[in-house]
Every structure is written in structure tokens, then in C-alpha cells.
Amino acid sequence: MSVPSNLEFLRKEAKALLKQCRSGNAQAIGRIRLQLAWAAHGSKHRSSAEEDYCAIVNTLVDAGADYEAAGSRSGVRPEDIASASVAVLLGRRWKA
Numbered sequence: 319m320s321v322p323s324n325l326e327f328l329r330k331e332a333k334a335l336l337k338q339c340r341s342g343n344a345q346a347i348g349r350i351r352l353q354l355a356w357a358a359h360g361s362k363h364r365s366s367a368e369e370d371y372c373a374i375v376n377t378l379v380d381a382g383a384d385y386e387a388a389g390s391r392s393g394v395r396p397e398d399i400a401s402a403s404v405a406v407l408l409g410r411r412w413k414a
Contacts, residue, residue, distance in 0.1 A: 328353075328357065335378070336378075347382060350383040355390070357374045357404070358400035358405075361400050362401045368403050375404055385408070
């Protein structure tokens with residue numbers, strides 16, 4: 319199965335951010351917060367690529383994504399806007 323181009327872009331972006339975060343790039347660390355919320359949101363609207371979104375979320379978490387910062391100002395958490403699988407994954411990753 320081919321991966322949609324925007325999902326492939328997100329995968330590459332997540333890997334690049336991970337590399338930058340590991341080198342201590344403060345701007346990249348800040349961007350991770352936004353990417354986690356976007357990955358959660360995308361997973362709900364691209365259910366055929368749910369496994370890919372799980373991999374992206376894992377990469378972002380490994381890079382140091384801040385769960386609290388990924389929520390909205392109105393209190394919407396990433397798992398509230400994610401697919402079922404990504405929501406479960408988010409719950410496991412932050413309760414570990």
C-alpha cells in the first residue's frame with residue numbers, strides 16, 4: 319500500500335525533528351509540541367494510515383514531545399482529537 323504524500327512528509331518531518339532535538343535545538347523542541355497535536359488530529363481523519371500515525375506519534379514522543387504542551391488552551395487533549403488507536407497509544411506512552 320502506498321503512503322499518502324502528506325503522511326510521508328510528516329514521517330520525514332518527525333525524523334528530522336528527532337535528530338534536531340537530540341542535538342539540543344530549542345526551536346525544534348518547541349515545534350514538536352505542535353506536531354504531536356497535528357499527528358493526533360490527522361490520525362482521526364486518515365484512518366487507513368492509522369499505523370503510520372502511531373509510528374509518527376512514537377517518534378515524536380521519543381524526541382521529547384511534551385504532552386501537556388500538545389493540548390489546546392481550551393483543554394482539548396491530543397487523545398480527544400485522535401483515532402482510537404492513537405488515543406490508546408498516547409495514554410500508554412504518558413502513563414508509563
